[in-house]
Amino acid sequence: MIVIDNLLISDEIVEKQFVCDLARCKGACCEDGDAGAPLEDDELVELENSYAVIKEYMTPEGIAQVELQGKYVYDESFGNVTPTINNAICAYGIRDKNGIIKCAIEKAYNDGRLGWKKPISCHLFPIKTEKSSADESIEYLNYEPRTDICKAACNLGASLKVPVFEFLKEPLIRRYGEEFFFQLKATADHIALKER
Template structure:
């Protein structure tokens, strides 16, 4: 376990190797799971403030579901999450010409339409962020790829020798800052040298 400030990071985050292989998984993490994408409190505001900008990137079915369920829903296990269509694909997702699931929020961001990339829980995947029930100021980061869905990403990561935290550098810096990432990287290098 690695401790940086009030964040406890599992060793697997720096030891395991991972690179998304969208040609194989087709973005399946956007439709596979027990609920939609977990949302931070400020992300609820983002969905309200930027909804009209995101809407053109959504499917008609996704828009209909949001009109029925709301722009976010409360799940008793995960807290606030994005709605889904029939418990599967996220309402903010769409399929491209290659049948790869893409994020409408991220596409609007890439097109320069909004300053928010996508929910941080999606950006950080396969690292799962959770808060301690005992001490809410303490956060945990665990490496949790989906066994079948992410097998191609684990294979590609090993082939390219890219640790999960390096693959997720942008997401980690976006959420925790440059200094946090630099400390994590230095710790990872130190642990690697120790293991020889």
């Protein structure tokens, strides 16, 4: 376990390798799960304020589900999450011509129409975060790839020798700041030096 301020970080985040291989998994994490993507409180506001733009990128089925269920729904296990289509693909998911699921929110962001890229829970995957039940100021960061759909990503990461935290540099900085990332990298470098 690595401790940086109030964050408890799984050793696997610096020890394991991971690089998404969308050509193989087709973005299956956007449709395979127990609920939609978990949302932060500020992301609920973003969805409310940005939906008119996001809607332009969505599928008719996704729009229909948002109109039926709402821009987000409450799940007993995960809190506020994105709605899904038939308990599968995220309502904000869109398939490209190669069958890869992309995010309507991220597409709008990439087109310069939003200042918000996508839910941080999606951006950080396969890192999952959880607040301590005993002390909400403490947060756990765990490496939790899906055994079936993430096998190609684990293999690609290993072949390229890219640690999980390096692959997720952008979302880690987005969530916790540059200072956190540099401390995590320094810790990873120290661990690697000790193991030589």
